[in-house]
Amino acid sequence: MEAPCGSGASATQYDVFLSFRGPDTRNTFTDCLYRTMVGQGIIAYRDSEELHAGDRIDDLLTAVGDSKICIPVLSRGYASSPWCLRKLARVTELNESTGKPAILPIFFDVTPSDVKVRTELYVEDLEKHERRHGSEIRQRWEAALRKVAEIKGWEVQGKAHGEVIDLVVKEVLHKLKVKQRPLDTKLVGVDEQVEAIMKLLDDDSSTGVRSVGIHGMGGIGKTTLAKIVFNELCPRFDGRCSFIEDIREQSNTIGLKQLASDISDFRFIDNFSNTDEGIHSITRRASSKKVLVVLDNLNKKEQLKKLMGRLDAFCSGGRIIITTRDKRILDEEMGMLAYEVKQMDLDKALELFAWHAFRSVSPPDTHQSLSREVVSSTRGLPLALEVIGSSLHRKGTKIWEEMLERLKKAPHNEV
Structure with missing residues (x-):
């Protein structure tokens, strides 16, 4: 305009x-x-x-x-x-x-x-x-x-x-359709996991529709991995790519409309009013051109079925990725492969924390012990390490000790 x-x-x-x-x-x-x-x-x-x-x-x-x-x-x-x-x-x-x-x-x-x-x-x-x-x-x-x-x-x-x-x-x-790789965060310890997911997706093969479910606890880095894989693959799908973030917060109709719009040759969308119409619109588009779809943060199996409909209707070469905390929603009947995000080892976790707390690959000698205690208390969760590390950047020792006390008292599910 x-x-x-x-x-x-x-x-x-x-x-x-x-x-x-x-x-x-x-x-x-x-x-x-x-x-x-x-x-x-x-x-x-x-x-x-x-x-x-x-x-x-x-x-x-x-x-x-x-x-x-x-x-x-x-x-x-x-x-x-x-x-x-x-x-x-x-x-x-x-x-x-x-x-x-x-x-x-x-x-x-x-x-x-x-x-x-x-x-x-x-x-x-x-x-x-x-x-x-x-x-x-x-x-x-x-x-x-x-x-x-x-x-x-x-x-x-x-x-x-x-x-x-x-x-x-x-x-x-x-x-306009390609999502940005999260370059504003320090990516530590992801290369091996990205490689493993790409292997499951059988990136070198153009036959069949491959789908992978990335699962693991909250904050462990599922969405970050999905975004990296998405951005690596998207240029090979002629722009027919869709990344629907935090889908559990959206209605099925909204998710279907975004998906239909993203994989279309045009940016306008069908005005379908129910799930059946939406699935028909998506499968019609995906049946003739290979597509790349990421559904982030699913929490119900019915969401997957309603959003994706019949995978066998998708064009050969298509790739589907979902992220979820609940492995049980992964549909083996649809041929979906599972990948569990691994917890970071201590050295990698310490490096990630140090980057956000000190803008360095390792803590200074004065904060080695405190840093290791913080990393241990967060169980090495990347999101917690990034948030807590950033909050402690350029803070005095007293603030660090207060943060460590809160972490030790917090239930594991609140870290």
Whole structure:
């Protein structure tokens, strides 16, 4: 969607921020791209320097930061626009510091070499900007162009516009559906367990539908393992991936609608009103294309049956993963394999705790004994180690001793 009239560009978060020079592509390629994305349910912000009413650049830069993906449509006149270059610089700086928005460049009637300023195409425009704004601004804007030119994108010259647009939209949908690997946490002692789960899923085989149930006590790291495996596998499923988190808190209809939407070629969903309709919608979609599905935190066997219906109706090559505390809900009749998450050994548990408490791979000598007592009291549960370690970061010895006393008094199920 475009920014609502009378409101700032930051009124909502956008899936895609489209940056382009209006006279070059507004009524042609960019208009078709925008309408195709909107038709697929993608929330897009379309901007052109001709549409500004007053100095709204701060709102526009906020909209850039609130977007998941930025698509610059690089044309022959793109570098003549200070609006375009200022936004592009903002995008590249945010991407470098935070990793988002993702950048998907389109080289409309230029080549990556042009955008790298290796030809004369953009040189004259950059020189004009330097005379007006100074050398520092010119260098900043030129650096942004060069960085974007290094990113793999799409060259439009000599190709049918519709074909390129289809490829772009397909990639956008893929990126929007993929869950982020939990990079904000220190992952300790997971590699062997991930490898074991991948082996159960028979990752190298494309035949049959494989399903694995990851089970274990609360806080032991089931969801983290599932997310890592999901992100490793998702790129191989052409965007038909669904990760439904904490499903025990959702109604069956909500879970079914999300699943149907995620594995569809489109982002809109069927308005089914009951479980039977939902299962039919899902199996219809999953029967022709292989899908990857994760159902996190199931607690009832009937949830599994209602959400997945008949696994034999799924296309060969599909992969199903569930996480649960209760091994009894794993359905052996459906051919589901079980994987029990192992408790961390003392050394790995101590490393995980030290990372969150000291930002180090091991505790300092002054806190070795206290750290080992805390780890022992938490039974090595990763979630507890992360939470408690973070709460003790840069705290005095008295706080540590008080925390240890509380842990020793707490029932095991409350750690």
